[in-house]
Amino acid sequence: MTNPTWNHIQRILESSLNPGLYQVWIKPLTASFKDGGILLHAPNEFVAAWVRDRLLSNISEAAAQVMGQAPRVSVTATPAASGESARKSAAPACAARAVRKSAARPDDESGNLFRFSFDQFVVGPSNALAYEASLGLCRESLPASQLFISSGPGLGKTHLSQAMGNLLMGGERAAKPKLVYLTAEEFSSRLILAIKTRDMERFKARFREDVDILILEDIHFFQGKLKLQDELLNTLSALQSRGCRVVFTSSFLPKELTGLDNQLASRLCAGFMATIEQPDFKTRLNILDRKARSHQVLLPGEVAGLLAERITTDIRQLESCLQNLALKARVLGQGISLEMAWEVLRNYDIEDIPVGIDQIVEHVCSVYDIKPEHLASKSRKRQHVLARNTAFFLARKHTELSLQDIGGRFNRRHSTVVKGITAVERQLSLQTPLGRQIETAIERMVH
CATH class of the missing domain: 3.30.300.180 (DnaA, N-terminal domain)
Structure with a gap:
């Protein structure tokens, strides 16, 4: 029924x-x-x-x-x-x-079960420091009680943060630590609700007194939100005074964030910082091998090499491509082949030749039907802002330009670039209609 x-x-x-x-x-x-x-x-x-x-x-x-x-x-x-x-x-x-x-379930404020573990994480030169630091924080061998993990989208920061939750809350220990895992936006929503309902005492007790370990994702959400930052800073001070462990993740390093209270900015830099870079070819091959075995997919070596060679900037895309390839093979009742892999790769952000900022401008203008001068203009029209933010995101992802250089190309401050990239990431993660529109524009990027 x-x-x-x-x-x-x-x-x-x-x-x-x-x-x-x-x-x-x-x-x-x-x-x-x-x-x-x-x-x-x-x-x-x-x-x-x-x-x-x-x-x-x-x-x-x-x-x-x-x-x-x-x-x-x-x-x-x-x-x-x-x-x-x-x-x-x-x-x-x-x-x-x-x-x-x-x-085994952590005390998880977001309501989602932790589904990643350290055993599932493929370690390579690009992520070894973040991996060891995460393990060290769990085992209390890291010479700091605070960890800040920074990476671009799809490179593993959420995997590591949830793996920490799994490890800390797993095992047969009688007394498990009180752990809270949530995004910065979820923390803010709960804070705003507590203020509106005049229930701040319960909120303070929940996050200052009833927590041993706080894992807070996407900390860049707090940029420009000074009132929320005050409460976050007070929460962190209370946790620190009790010797609690805190983990932050972000798409940006603390020095790249703007609109932060000086004390909060200092606090974010106070612990151990680890970045995750794009994985090298060997690591991408290892990731594909691990995922293929976990999904019971027979992946020929030449196909694995093709996928690892063409999808270089986002591990989530790499796994998604493998899953879609396996599904297509099952639907057709065929083995996975190079020809089939090329057909599936057409739907993904594949690496062919290096992408320059001029190509990104040309692509964005074509997708959004605007002129190049609109991207650098002072226009606040919705279409122009959306196109500009998409260009920021693509430039950050596909070029070696700094945030300052990207801003200079479009006559914007680096803080505006950060806000634009953050806005795009949020829409993509929420899979809103606008997010799907942006995703389509990104996927159509021609290399």
């Missing part, structure tokens, strides 16, 4: 998502509801992993419209049993899984 709440959520998703996305990834899912959360059942781990990576935020937003608040959403590869007898026979196994999950 289908669930009317899930049916309603599906109808919302069907109207908001690309038809192909809905048919391939949402329609096969079934759902069960418990304690205000949603457990989605995918037909296999391949579909489950794809939904977790790309569509959780869309599902959560649609569910919030139906249920009145954003529920906790998790995805399992175990298909939902059909029929009453099947449900009864599956109950003991499901209960056992639930017990195991609850025992």
Whole structure:
């Protein structure tokens, strides 16, 4: 029997998502509801992993419209049993899984289960320092109680932050630390809600007194939000006085952030800082090999070499390409081939020849149907701002230009470049209609 709440959520998703996305990834899912959360059942781990990576935020937003608040959403590869007898026979196994999950689950303010571990992380020259620092913080061997991880999108900072949560909350220790993991935007939303409801004492107790470890993602969200920064600074001071451990992640180094209170800027620089660079060819091959084995995909060596050679700037794209390639092979009932790989690669941001700023300007102007002078003008028209921010994002991703150099090319300060890139990343992560428009523009970048 289908669930009317899930049916309603599906109808919302069907109207908001690309038809192909809905048919391939949402329609096969079934759902069960418990304690205000949603457990989605995918037909296999391949579909489950794809939904977790790309569509959780869309599902959560649609569910919030139906249920009145954003529920906790998790995805399992175990298909939902059909029929009453099947449900009864599956109950003991499901209960056992639930017990195991609850025992290992961190105190997670965002409502999402941690799904990454250190064992899944492929270490190479580009990320070894961040990996060792993350492990060190968990084992309390890092000579600092604060860690700041910086990287471009899709290079592993979220993987490491969630791996820390898994390691800290796992194992058989009787007394597990009180850990909170959430994004800077989620922290801000909870703070604003506490202010509006005059419930600040509970908020302060939750984040200052009832926390041993705070993992805060996308700290650049606080730029320009001085009132929110005051409360964050007070929270960090309280945690530091208690000897708590704190982890920040950001797409930018602290020195690149603007609109920050001087004390907060100093605090962000106070601990250990580690950056993750783009992985080299060997590391990309190792990542593909690990992902292929985990998804039980037979990936020929020449195809792995092609993918690693052509997708160089974003590990999420590399894994997504592998997943789509495997799905196409299964749908067609064929083995993965070079020809098939080239067909799938056409949908991705592939590396061919070095991209220059002039090519980016030409591409952005073509996509948004504007003139090059609009990008450097003072115009605040929505289309011009959107195009300008997209150009900032592409220049940051595909060139070696500094933020100051990018700003100079478009007659903007480096702080404006940071804000523009942050705005693009937010829309992309939320998969809003605007985000999908930007994603299409980025994917159409011609090398």
